[in-house]
Amino acid sequence: MHLGGYxxxxxxxxxxxxxxxxxxxxxxxAAGKESELLIKAQKEFGTTYxxxxxxxxxxxFRPMLLTQKxxxxxxxxxxxETNTFYKQPVIEGKIEYAGGVEQYLSLQGNPxxxxxxxxxxxxxxxxxxxxxxxxxxxxxxxxxxxRISGDLKKYGYKLLVLKGPMYAxxxxxxxxxxxxxxxxxxxxxxSGKVIVxxxxxxxxxxxxILAGSSIDGVGIDxxxxxKSDMQLYGSKDISLGAVDGLNTRLEKIDELKAxxxxxxxxxxxxxxxxxVDLEFxxxxxxxxxxxxxxxxxxxxxxEAI
Amino acid sequence: xxxxFKTQEIGSLKKPSWLLDYLKGxxxxxxxKEALDEAAFLNVKMLENIGLDYVYxxxxxxxxxxxxxxxxxxxxxxxxxxxxxxxxxxxxxxxVGEVKYRTxxxxxxxxxxxxxxxxxxxxxxxxxxxxxxxxxxxxxxDRVELAMGLAKIVRRVMAELANNGAPVLQVDEPAxxxxxSEMDMFTSVFNEQVSGINAKISTHICYSGxxxxxxMPHVAELKASHFALEFANxxxxxxxxxxxxxxxxxxxxxxxxxxxxxxxxxxxxxxxxIEPPELVRDRILYAVKxxxxxxxxxxxxxxxxxxxxxxxxxxxxxxxxxxxxLAEQAIK
Numbered sequence: 307m308h309l310g311g312y313x314x315x316x317x318x319x320x321x322x323x324x325x326x327x328x329x330x331x332x333x334x335x336a337a338g339k340e341s342e343l344l345i346k347a348q349k350e351f352g353t354t355y356x357x358x359x360x361x362x363x364x365x366x367f368r369p370m371l372l373t374q375k376x377x378x379x380x381x382x383x384x385x386x387e388t389n390t391f392y393k394q395p396v397i398e399g400k401i402e403y404a405g406g407v408e409q410y411l412s413l414q415g416n417p418x419x420x421x422x423x424x425x426x427x428x429x430x431x432x433x434x435x436x437x438x439x440x441x442x443x444x445x446x447x448x449x450x451x452x453r454i455s456g457d458l459k460k461y462g463y464k465l466l467v468l469k470g471p472m473y474a475x476x477x478x479x480x481x482x483x484x485x486x487x488x489x490x491x492x493x494x495x496x497s498g499k500v501i502v503x504x505x506x507x508x509x510x511x512x513x514x515i516l517a518g519s520s521i522d523g524v525g526i527d528x529x530x531x532x533k534s535d536m537q538l539y540g541s542k543d544i545s546l547g548a549v550d551g552l553n554t555r556l557e558k559i560d561e562l563k564a565x566x567x568x569x570x571x572x573x574x575x576x577x578x579x580x581x582v583d584l585e586f587x588x589x590x591x592x593x594x595x596x597x598x599x600x601x602x603x604x605x606x607x608x609e610a611i
Numbered sequence: 612x613x614x615x616f617k618t619q620e621i622g623s624l625k626k627p628s629w630l631l632d633y634l635k636g637x638x639x640x641x642x643x644k645e646a647l648d649e650a651a652f653l654n655v656k657m658l659e660n661i662g663l664d665y666v667y668x669x670x671x672x673x674x675x676x677x678x679x680x681x682x683x684x685x686x687x688x689x690x691x692x693x694x695x696x697x698x699x700x701x702x703x704x705x706x707v708g709e710v711k712y713r714t715x716x717x718x719x720x721x722x723x724x725x726x727x728x729x730x731x732x733x734x735x736x737x738x739x740x741x742x743x744x745x746x747x748x749x750x751x752x753d754r755v756e757l758a759m760g761l762a763k764i765v766r767r768v769m770a771e772l773a774n775n776g777a778p779v780l781q782v783d784e785p786a787x788x789x790x791x792s793e794m795d796m797f798t799s800v801f802n803e804q805v806s807g808i809n810a811k812i813s814t815h816i817c818y819s820g821x822x823x824x825x826x827m828p829h830v831a832e833l834k835a836s837h838f839a840l841e842f843a844n845x846x847x848x849x850x851x852x853x854x855x856x857x858x859x860x861x862x863x864x865x866x867x868x869x870x871x872x873x874x875x876x877x878x879x880x881x882x883x884x885i886e887p888p889e890l891v892r893d894r895i896l897y898a899v900k901x902x903x904x905x906x907x908x909x910x911x912x913x914x915x916x917x918x919x920x921x922x923x924x925x926x927x928x929x930x931x932x933x934x935x936x937l938a939e940q941a942i943k
Binding site: 319321324327390391586589 | 690694696697705745748749
């Protein structure tokens with residue numbers, strides 16, 4: 307079994323950057339500098355992939371809504387069971403790729419991982435007032451995300467995380483073909499590794515779709531998924547969200563080791579990751595969590611876990 | 612003309628800019644206290660002059676609904692700020708030890724309001740479940756244990772308020788319906804924190820995300836006689852008292868069976884749109900149609916108005932009172 311580790315998703319801003327974001331001037335420059343520091347820190351901690359901290363992303367959808375065709379932005383909606391809100395995408399026209407997402411990337415420092423919304427979750431969390439046919443809508447979202455993924459490839463990203471919490475919430479079987487095609491197109495276009503991260507529940511109901519798709523791995527939250535359910539994804543990589551992005555309490559390496567036990571020989575590639583974006587923690591705590599991921603990988607590999 | 616509907620505010624108003632400037636400046640502690648008294652006085656009198664039956668001080672002295680209680684309890688350490696949305700953040704604390712009562716963080720403000728109010732004072736108090744949900748738990752075995760620990764503190768705060776003459780306590784629980792699977796636990800915690808309190812218990816729950824579908828089965832069991840809820844945020848702005856015109860108020864049907872009082876949210880606090888009195892009237896008349904008993908209907912904004920400029924809040928509340936009078940005329 308190969309063991310790696312990475313943090314994914316939107317990082318929290320520092321207290322200093324929060325103050326700047328609220329003052330209205332110099333934010334982009336300050337966010338760029340802070341992103342570089344966060345990227346450097348991950349490299350020092352030795353995580354397998356280095357996350358683009360996405361500090362200028364106001365939520366997981368916003369850069370797409372501001373740059374691609376077919377969207378407007380609605381009022382705030384609660385992000386699942388957190389006390390953080392996102393602005394809901396409203397689909398008011400045909401969705402088409404229009405470029406421009408590169409302005410939201412933290413290219414200085416050369417991160418190797420970036421997270422985008424998965425097409426099924428994007429569909430479920432949007433308000434559609436234009437498409438008559440949901441399958442077409444999912445395919446168009448997939449095409450747009452595939453084109454964006456193609457751009458990301460050019461900038462050197464090696465791992466694309468697709469944030470797919472809705473796989474743990476809703477039966478996707480009705481949209482199976484559209485989802486499979488979209489994931490295939492994204493995987494094809496990105497050409498690096500693609501892992502769909504599910505969280506806030508057990509994606510068991512959609513395991514066949516995820517296992518049968520072209521993606522390389524599935525991210526799961528061990529709070530919700532038993533070890534036997536982790537084996538529903540065939541030969542896919544498993545990203546174990548053992549590090550809790552919703553609580554400041556720092557996990558112990560022995561706890562992570564216990565979560566991994568029993569998976570040896572059953573999963574080829576396993577990564578220790580956070581379960582949800584780290585932006586639900588203040589920045590200093592999120593950095594400790596990333597450091598822990600790096601340490602855990604080193605220690606547990608030494609112990610030949 | 613006899614009033615049919617009681618009216619109320621939910622709690623917070625935007626702090627006057629002069630107060631913020633003053634508090635940041637070099638004034639002495641005594642001068643700052645005077646400024647806070649003055650802001651509280653002006654808020655109470657503004658709400659009374661608009662015509663509200665239940666009033667408070669616009670939470671003029673409170674830093675924020677979560678931060679204030681946490682600052683006044685043992686067992687917490689502030690961790691830092693976490694995003695609410697976009698560039699808006701709130702301070703979040705870690706529970707690192709046993710949570711304990713330290714001081715009554717509302718008593719002085721209530722005594723001041725009581726000394727000046729000519730209408731009924733209603734004290735907003737942040738509920739235990741919400742404080743638990745918005746904190747990081749590093750100490751307690753689970754969420755229930757932490758929430759029950761907090762419930763004991765909130766109960767003591769409320770008991771002291773009641774013993775000092777607070778006639779109505781509004782338990783603010785915006786996190787209540789955030790975790791639908793925990794509604795049984797929420798109900799136990801809520802009932803624990805209000806048990807034995809000698810005052811009318813109201814609760815305010817907003818932005819549930821599920822149109823209150825997880826709350827409604829528990830309304831009868833919750834030991835609150837009054838539920839101030841948010842509806843206007845999800846409603847249309849066209850006039851009408853039929854079901855299609857009032858999609859934001861669908862949850863009322865399920866509420867009817869409880870027989871409890873409703874605090875009907877008729878003002879959307881997230882927009883500067885001033886709801887015309889006729890729209891307020893129709894929202895109330897629809898509620899009367901669904902609930903049947905107008906004596907159980909109080910009228911209020913969806914939530915605290917602190918996100919709106921003071922002038923906008925004033926205009927919205929004024930329009931709300933005019934709408935209430937129109938509804939009363941229509942019924943008579």
